[in-house]
Structure formats: structure tokens, C-alpha cells
Amino acid sequence: MRRIRQQQPPHGEHHSVVIIGAGMAGLAAAHTMLDNGISPLVLEAESQPGGRCVTVAHDGGVFDLGAQFFTVRDAAFRQFLENRLDAGQAREWTRGFPDISGVSELASHPRYCGVAGMGALAASLARDIQIRFNSRVKGIVEGRACWFLTVDNSERIKADMVLMTSPLPSALRLISDENTWRMGALLLPLTGVSYAPRLAVAAILDGPSGLPAPGAARVDDGAVSWIADNKIKGISPDAFAVTIHATRAFAENHGDMPADAAGNLLAEAAAAFLESDITSALSRRWEHGAPESILQRDYYLVEGRAPLYFAGDAFSRGQIEGAVLSGIAAANAITTRLSATSATAE
Ligand SMILES: Cc1cc2nc3c(=O)[nH]c(=O)nc-3n(C[C@H](O)[C@H](O)[C@H](O)COP(=O)(O)OP(=O)(O)OC[C@H]3O[C@@H](n4cnc5c(N)ncnc54)[C@H](O)[C@@H]3O)c2cc1C
Known part of the structure; x- marks a missing residue:
């Protein structure tokens, strides 16, 4: 034939x-x-869609691992966001974050987040688009x-x-x-x-984090820059799940180490700020985390x-x-x- x-x-x-x-x-x-x-x-x-706006599941918890919130200062962005707010995909989270000792910054512009996580917000945007x-x-x-x-x-x-x-x-x-x-x-x-690297850890705790409202705090102890409680934020109903971000210096100084090893060191540094123990952790590194200009x-x-x-x-x-x-x-x-x-x- x-x-x-x-x-x-x-x-x-x-x-x-x-x-x-x-x-x-x-x-x-x-x-x-x-x-x-x-x-x-x-x-x-x-x-999945979202890039650095990523929500991950780990050990029963749900974590916004990359971007935590966003500002809406520009009218064009507000217009873009309005449908997302109407559809219940995004919400205002807070007007300011405390530092880790609980001292609040003065209330200012609103910070928004995805109702089911930043990754879910990206996924809702991706719905009608031809993505491969x-x-x-x-x-x-x-x-x-x-x-x-x-x-x-x-x-x-x-x-x-x-x-x-x-x-x-x-x-x-x-x-x-x-x-x-x-x-x-x-x-x-x-x-x-050029871009600065970023390092984040998704950590499961065996009890409440003890973080102040609204469930996230700025830290600056040399290693940790930010801790957020995804349970208080409302995206991790079934587990005590915190996101830990490294300072730029820590991410750079530990850039040659495997991400898991650097993440474990970061988790150890963050333990001092948490009321419960970390029982498991997942690390993520971004080579191009944030543009420097x-x-x-x-x-x-x-x-x-x-x-x-x-x-x-x-x-x-x-x-x-x-x-x-x-x-x-x-x-x-x-x-x-x-x-x-x-x-x-x-
Ligand atoms: C740890 C961390 C915390 C942050 N916190 C905040 C915050 O709280 N608030 C805030 O506003 N911003 C925050 N940011 C910054 C924010 O996440 C980014 O500014 C924003 O998400 C960038 O979007 P983008 O589309 O420009 O790039 P990206 O999100 O990087 O998207 C680029 C996409 O391109 C894809 N891609 C790359 N190469 C290729 C290829 N060769 N072929 C096909 N696809 C490719 C990637 O997979 C990715 O999906 C944070 C970033 C990090 C890393």
C-alpha cells in the first residue's frame, strides 16, 4: 500500500x-x-497562569507564595480591576501592615488581594484567553x-x-x-x-502563628522581610500556613545554595517570630524576583x-x-x- x-x-x-x-x-x-x-x-x-503571582498548595495548606497584594493607584488599573471586584475574585485586604512587634503603620491607600489567592485571581483572568x-x-x-x-x-x-x-x-x-x-x-x-533574586518559604505550623491583624507583618531582621498568615488572610481554611519572604540580602547571600537548604535557614530565622512550630516547609526561589530599576x-x-x-x-x-x-x-x-x-x- x-x-x-x-x-x-x-x-x-x-x-x-x-x-x-x-x-x-x-x-x-x-x-x-x-x-x-x-x-x-x-x-x-x-x-498555570500568574507568573510571580502564584498560589501553591502544600501539606494541606494554601499559600500566596509570590506577590501578596497589589495597589490600585491608576484609573486604568481601577477600571481593569472593577470586574474582578464585582465578580468576587478580588477584595480589599487592608490599608496598612504592622511591623512584627504589632506597631501598625498609619492607614493609607488600600491593598487588594485575590479572594481565593493571587494565583486564583490570575486564573480568573486567564479564563477566556487562548493560552498554551x-x-x-x-x-x-x-x-x-x-x-x-x-x-x-x-x-x-x-x-x-x-x-x-x-x-x-x-x-x-x-x-x-x-x-x-x-x-x-x-x-x-x-x-x-537587572533583577534582584527573591526567596520564599511556604511553612505549615502546628498551631496559630500569633501574627497580628490583618494577618501579615513586615519584618526586618536581616533574614526575614515579611511573614503572612494565609489562614487569617482567608485562603487556607484547613491549615496553619504562613508565607515567609527573605530580605534581598539573604536571597543574594544564599543564592549559591540549593533553594531547599536556603529555605530551611530562612524558616529557622522566622521561627523566632512565630508562636507555633514549623512542621514542614516548601521553598521557592526566583532568579528574577524584582527589577532594580x-x-x-x-x-x-x-x-x-x-x-x-x-x-x-x-x-x-x-x-x-x-x-x-x-x-x-x-x-x-x-x-x-x-x-x-x-x-x-x-
Ligand atoms: C516573592 C515576591 C513577592 C512579591 N510581592 C509583591 C506584592 O506584594 N505586590 C506587588 O504588587 N508585587 C509583588 N511582587 C512582584 C509581582 O509579583 C510582579 O511585579 C508581577 O507579578 C510581574 O508580572 P509580569 O507579568 O511582569 O511577570 P511574571 O509574573 O514574571 O510573568 C512572566 C511569565 O512569563 C513566563 N515565561 C518566562 N519565560 C518564558 C518563556 N521562555 N516562554 C514562555 N513563558 C515564559 C513565566 O512563566 C511567567 O508566567 C512580588 C514578587 C515576588 C517574586
């Missing part, structure tokens, strides 16, 4: 817009594009008027425009050497942004043979609010460009 060989399209699938990363910037960008009638493909390396999980982009290279993305070394995707939202050092590493060389000076503003623009565009956009928490106001505003701004710029292209074509 004669076998019919399946003809592979030369460049796999083709999308108008591909977004790399389903963190808050990528999700906000995808949402904004959907609202504008554009359906991007989002490629996400991990198995477990799809790590390994490299991007310019074509004639497009970009070719290699996903996990095999799949090849063609895109008219690409929006990169991973932390800038890892985003820049994806660009082929030849393109990096050719774009040269255009990439310079982005290469100057924020670029004074909402997003960045490199005009090559095809446009390459950058967004994320290194832009706008930084942190979650900045990441979302940056994603929205990049999406609006892409929408305007696509509208202009289709008007010219008509």
Missing part, C-alpha cells in the same frame, strides 16, 4: 499576535486585545515581515507581532544572536535593567522587520500594578497598529 506523506506546513501555525508569558502583564495584554477584537495566542512555560501552557519559548528569530518562535525545541510558530512579558534578561536571551547583533543599540535600554515608559517597541514589543513589571509603576498597566498599554499600541494595517489593506 502506498503511504501518503503528510505535508508539514513550512512554518507550522501562524498567528497575528503571540504573547510570551501569562503573568499579570501578559494576561492584561491578552484581555485588552480580546476587548479590542484581537485574539492573541499566549505561550506560557509553566502549567507548558510551552516554553526557546528562541525567536526574525523572518521577512514576521517572527518565528521555537517552542520547546520542536514546534515552530510564525507571528506577525510578538509581545514579550517575561523578565527582561530572560526575554532578551530568547532573541537570536544575529537579531541581537543587528538590533544592537535598540535593545540597550532593556539590557540595563523601572523604565520610565509603559512598554518598549523594537521596530525590526516585524515589531517586537516588551511589557512587564520593569515598566510603568513596577510591581503588579505596573505589570498590568504595561500590558494594557502594549496591547493598545498593538491594536492601533493592527487597525492601521487593516485600514491600509482595504
Whole structure:
């Protein structure tokens, strides 16, 4: 019997817009594009959305392990958030946090959190978006008027425009050497942004943490910068579950150690501030935890043979609010460009 060989399209699938990363910037960008009638493909390396907004389950507890809360200072972000508040996915958590000795800071602007955790908030944002999980982009290279993305070394995707939202050092590493060389000076503003590492521990306690309301406190003892009680916060009903964040100095000084070993040392340091004993712990390290400087623009565009956009928490106001505003701004710029292209074509 004669076998019919399946003809592979030369460049796999083709999308108008591909977004790399389903963190808050990528999700906000995808949402904004959907609202504008554009359906991007989002490629996400991990198995869930949210990036550094991550909620994990460990030993019966639920932990906001990365971002703990977010501010809402900008009107565009408030508008973006309003649906989430209405749908009961986000809520105001507090107007200030005490230090570990219980001395409250003066009440000021509201801090919000996800009702079921920060990761659940990201998951609610991801619902209507075309996201491909477990799809790590390994490299991007310019074509004639497009970009070719290699996903996990095999799949090849063609895109008219690409929006990169991973932390800038890892985003820049994806660009082929030849393109990096050719774009040269255009990439310079982005290469100057470095990131501090972050280290967090999810710890189960054998009783209440003893943390003051609203269930989190700033600490600064050299090792520990923050402790939050996820039970008091309302996301871990069945277990005494605290999140411990390391100071920047501790994360840097223990950067060569395996994350678990560094996390155990951090947990030991945090024990002095907790009323109950730690019975188990899970550690997580982010190489690119927090940008050390924020670029004074909402997003960045490199005009090559095809446009390459950058967004994320290194832009706008930084942190979650900045990441979302940056994603929205990049999406609006892409929408305007696509509208202009289709008007010219008509
Ligand atoms: C420990 C910690 C505590 C924090 N606390 C707060 C806080 O309380 N309040 C606050 O506002 N901010 C906080 N932040 C910062 C906040 O989490 C970030 O500013 C925000 O989540 C950044 O969103 P982003 O979309 O720009 O990037 P990310 O969240 O990093 O998203 C990038 C996404 O891209 C994906 N990705 C990366 N490379 C690839 C690839 N090659 N292919 C496909 N996908 C890829 C990643 O998996 C990730 O999902 C904290 C951060 C950390 C680490």
C-alpha cells in the first residue's frame, strides 16, 4: 500500500499576535486585545497562569507564595480591576501592615488581594484567553515581515507581532544572536535593567502563628522581610500556613545554595517570630524576583522587520500594578497598529 506523506506546513501555525508569558502583564495584554477584537495566542512555560503571582498548595495548606497584594493607584488599573471586584475574585485586604512587634503603620491607600489567592485571581483572568501552557519559548528569530518562535525545541510558530512579558534578561536571551547583533543599540535600554533574586518559604505550623491583624507583618531582621498568615488572610481554611519572604540580602547571600537548604535557614530565622512550630516547609526561589530599576515608559517597541514589543513589571509603576498597566498599554499600541494595517489593506 502506498503511504501518503503528510505535508508539514513550512512554518507550522501562524498567528497575528503571540504573547510570551501569562503573568499579570501578559494576561492584561491578552484581555485588552480580546476587548479590542484581537485574539492573541499566549505561550506560557509553566502549567498555570500568574507568573510571580502564584498560589501553591502544600501539606494541606494554601499559600500566596509570590506577590501578596497589589495597589490600585491608576484609573486604568481601577477600571481593569472593577470586574474582578464585582465578580468576587478580588477584595480589599487592608490599608496598612504592622511591623512584627504589632506597631501598625498609619492607614493609607488600600491593598487588594485575590479572594481565593493571587494565583486564583490570575486564573480568573486567564479564563477566556487562548493560552498554551507548558510551552516554553526557546528562541525567536526574525523572518521577512514576521517572527518565528521555537517552542520547546520542536514546534515552530510564525507571528506577525510578538509581545514579550517575561523578565527582561530572560526575554532578551530568547532573541537570536544575529537579531541581537543587528538590533544592537535598540535593545540597550532593556539590557540595563537587572533583577534582584527573591526567596520564599511556604511553612505549615502546628498551631496559630500569633501574627497580628490583618494577618501579615513586615519584618526586618536581616533574614526575614515579611511573614503572612494565609489562614487569617482567608485562603487556607484547613491549615496553619504562613508565607515567609527573605530580605534581598539573604536571597543574594544564599543564592549559591540549593533553594531547599536556603529555605530551611530562612524558616529557622522566622521561627523566632512565630508562636507555633514549623512542621514542614516548601521553598521557592526566583532568579528574577524584582527589577532594580523601572523604565520610565509603559512598554518598549523594537521596530525590526516585524515589531517586537516588551511589557512587564520593569515598566510603568513596577510591581503588579505596573505589570498590568504595561500590558494594557502594549496591547493598545498593538491594536492601533493592527487597525492601521487593516485600514491600509482595504
Ligand atoms: C516573592 C515576591 C513577592 C512579591 N510581592 C509583591 C506584592 O506584594 N505586590 C506587588 O504588587 N508585587 C509583588 N511582587 C512582584 C509581582 O509579583 C510582579 O511585579 C508581577 O507579578 C510581574 O508580572 P509580569 O507579568 O511582569 O511577570 P511574571 O509574573 O514574571 O510573568 C512572566 C511569565 O512569563 C513566563 N515565561 C518566562 N519565560 C518564558 C518563556 N521562555 N516562554 C514562555 N513563558 C515564559 C513565566 O512563566 C511567567 O508566567 C512580588 C514578587 C515576588 C517574586
